[in-house]
Amino acid sequence: MNVSEVAAGLKALIGDSRVSIDASDLEAHARDWSPAALLGQRTGSPPALPIAVVRPTSTEEVSKVLGWASQNSVPVVAYGAGSDVVRGIEPRGCVVIDMGEMWQIRELDQKSRVVIAEAGVTGPQLAEALEAQGFTLGHEPQSHDISTVGGWVATKACGQLSSRYGGIEDLIVGIEAVLADGRVVESKVVPRRSAGPDVASLMIGSEGTLGIITAVALQISLLPGPRSDLCLRFEHMTDGVKAARSIAQEGLQPTMLRLYDEQDAMLFLRNHPAEPQGPLMVMSFHGAHCAERTEQARRLAGGKEGNDGLVEHWWKHRNDAVVEFRKVMEGEGLLGPHGIVDTIEVSASWTRLRNVYHSIKDALTPHADLVGCHLSHVYPSGACLYFTMGAVASSDEDARQRLETWWSEAMTNCLREGGSISHHHGIGRTKATWLPEELGGWFAVLRSVKQVLDPNNILNPGALGL
Ligand SMILES: Cc1cc2nc3c(=O)[nH]c(=O)nc-3n(C[C@H](O)[C@H](O)[C@H](O)COP(=O)(O)OP(=O)(O)OC[C@H]3O[C@@H](n4cnc5c(N)ncnc54)[C@H](O)[C@@H]3O)c2cc1C
Structure with a gap:
C-alpha cells in the first residue's frame, strides 16, 4: 500500500x-x-x-x-x-x-480508591484530577511530566517513590486493550482474583507488541501526611548497601531511599561544594508515624549523620535530569558539543548485588569520564542499581561508539553476574539482543504468545526483539 x-x-x-x-x-x-x-x-x-x-x-x-x-x-x-x-x-x-487524544478520566471511585484513566492521560493530567480530590497515584517517574498512563503500563515503569507505592504493576487493578485484529478486551475491576493465569498482565511491559492499551484502572492513595527526612554518610558503599537492605527487610517502608556511590554523590552534590564527598544516603518517610520510623531507620542503618537539608534538595530537584539530559544530548550541556550521557538500570538480589555493581562499574569506567551509580527501589529481596555514564567525546562518532560499548559491557557483565538487564526502562531495541538470555526458556513462550496474538507482526515490530 x-x-x-x-x-x-x-x-x-x-x-x-x-x-x-x-x-x-x-x-x-x-x-x-x-x-x-x-x-x-x-x-x-x-x-x-x-x-x-x-x-x-x-x-x-x-x-x-x-x-x-x-x-x-x-x-x-x-x-x-x-x-x-x-x-x-x-x-x-x-x-x-x-x-x-484519549485523555479522559473515565471514573474516580473514591470509595474503592480506584481511578480509571484512558491511556493517553499524562502524568500532570492525572495528578491534577487526583489531587483535586485529595488523592495521589504515588507513581512518580522522573519523566512524570513527559509520559502517559499507557506508556507506564507498556514499559512496566517504576516511579521514584516505589518503596512506598510499588511499581506501576502494583497499582494496576484492570486493563482495557485492543488486540492486533481489533478485538477489545477488558478486565474486571476487582482487588484480586484466582481465575486462571492473569492474562491481562501480558500487556504490562509488552511495549506495544501484544496490543494497544486504551484504559487502565489504578489503585490510588490519600495524599501523604507529614514527611520526615534522613541523610546518612558511609565510608564504604558496602556499609550503605547493608543499611538499605536492613531498612527494606525491616519493612520500614520509606517513601524513597537512595544510596549514591562516591561518583554519583559528586553529581548529586554538584551545587553543594562545601559538602564532604563519599557515599551518601537520602531517605524520606511519610505519615503519622514518620518520625518514629525515621529514628528506627537511623538506628538500623548506622553510618554518620549527614545534612538532612540535602533530602529537601532531592525533592526539589528530583526531575531536573529531564532538562539536563536533553541539553547534553543537544550538544549544549556541560559535556560540550559531542557530549554523551546514558543511564542503565539493572536489578539484583542482595546476594548478587555486590558483584553486579562492581563488574558493571569496572567494565564501564575505562570508557567514560564519569560512571556514577545509585541504589534505589529497595525490596526485601534486592534492589535496583542505576548507572549514569557521561563522556566528553571527541566527535559524534566517538559518542556513538561509546554508547555501543557501554551497553554491551553493562549487559554482558550484568547477565554473567546474575542480575536482570532492566529494572524499569524496558527493553525496546537497545537491549533486545540480550533479552533471550535474560528470559531463558520464557523467551520462546513470549514468541509463541506473540505469534498467537499478532500473527502478522504488525504491532511495534522489532521492539523486544520480536
Ligand atoms: C529523563 C527521563 C527520565 C525517566 N525516568 C523514568 C523513571 O523514573 N522511571 C521509569 O520507569 N521510566 C523513566 N523514564 C522512561 C520513560 O519515561 C518511561 O518508559 C515511560 O513509561 C514511557 O511513557 P510514554 O508515555 O512516554 O511512552 P512512549 O515513550 O510513548 O512509549 C513507550 C513504549 O510503550 C509503547 N506504548 C506507549 N503507549 C502505549 C499504549 N497505550 N499501548 C501499548 N503500547 C504503548 C510504545 O510503543 C513504546 O514501545 C525516563 C525517561 C526520561 C527521558
Whole structure:
C-alpha cells in the first residue's frame, strides 16, 4: 500500500482530522528520548519516519484502526508521549497511533480508591484530577511530566517513590486493550482474583507488541501526611548497601531511599561544594508515624549523620535530569558539543548485588569520564542499581561508539553476574539482543504468545526483539 492509500483508508475509518501525513507531524513522532535517537537528531541522520500519524479519540476508533491494519498488514506503533529511553519507538514505515487524544478520566471511585484513566492521560493530567480530590497515584517517574498512563503500563515503569507505592504493576487493578485484529478486551475491576493465569498482565511491559492499551484502572492513595527526612554518610558503599537492605527487610517502608556511590554523590552534590564527598544516603518517610520510623531507620542503618537539608534538595530537584539530559544530548550541556550521557538500570538480589555493581562499574569506567551509580527501589529481596555514564567525546562518532560499548559491557557483565538487564526502562531495541538470555526458556513462550496474538507482526515490530 502506498502512503495515499494508507491515508485514505484511515481517513475513511476515523475521519480526516484524525489522520496526518504532514511532514512535521511525521518528524515529531519519529524518535523517542533514547540517547541513540537524540544523537541521531544531533548529527542530522535521517529519522525513522512513519508513514502516517493517527489520533484516535476512543477505544472503538483504536479497534477500527487495528482491524484495518491487520487486514492490510500495515505495521503500527503506539505512541504515548515518546519519553522511552531504549528505542521503543522507531516507527520507520509504520502508522503511529498517538494516544494523546484519549485523555479522559473515565471514573474516580473514591470509595474503592480506584481511578480509571484512558491511556493517553499524562502524568500532570492525572495528578491534577487526583489531587483535586485529595488523592495521589504515588507513581512518580522522573519523566512524570513527559509520559502517559499507557506508556507506564507498556514499559512496566517504576516511579521514584516505589518503596512506598510499588511499581506501576502494583497499582494496576484492570486493563482495557485492543488486540492486533481489533478485538477489545477488558478486565474486571476487582482487588484480586484466582481465575486462571492473569492474562491481562501480558500487556504490562509488552511495549506495544501484544496490543494497544486504551484504559487502565489504578489503585490510588490519600495524599501523604507529614514527611520526615534522613541523610546518612558511609565510608564504604558496602556499609550503605547493608543499611538499605536492613531498612527494606525491616519493612520500614520509606517513601524513597537512595544510596549514591562516591561518583554519583559528586553529581548529586554538584551545587553543594562545601559538602564532604563519599557515599551518601537520602531517605524520606511519610505519615503519622514518620518520625518514629525515621529514628528506627537511623538506628538500623548506622553510618554518620549527614545534612538532612540535602533530602529537601532531592525533592526539589528530583526531575531536573529531564532538562539536563536533553541539553547534553543537544550538544549544549556541560559535556560540550559531542557530549554523551546514558543511564542503565539493572536489578539484583542482595546476594548478587555486590558483584553486579562492581563488574558493571569496572567494565564501564575505562570508557567514560564519569560512571556514577545509585541504589534505589529497595525490596526485601534486592534492589535496583542505576548507572549514569557521561563522556566528553571527541566527535559524534566517538559518542556513538561509546554508547555501543557501554551497553554491551553493562549487559554482558550484568547477565554473567546474575542480575536482570532492566529494572524499569524496558527493553525496546537497545537491549533486545540480550533479552533471550535474560528470559531463558520464557523467551520462546513470549514468541509463541506473540505469534498467537499478532500473527502478522504488525504491532511495534522489532521492539523486544520480536
Ligand atoms: C529523563 C527521563 C527520565 C525517566 N525516568 C523514568 C523513571 O523514573 N522511571 C521509569 O520507569 N521510566 C523513566 N523514564 C522512561 C520513560 O519515561 C518511561 O518508559 C515511560 O513509561 C514511557 O511513557 P510514554 O508515555 O512516554 O511512552 P512512549 O515513550 O510513548 O512509549 C513507550 C513504549 O510503550 C509503547 N506504548 C506507549 N503507549 C502505549 C499504549 N497505550 N499501548 C501499548 N503500547 C504503548 C510504545 O510503543 C513504546 O514501545 C525516563 C525517561 C526520561 C527521558
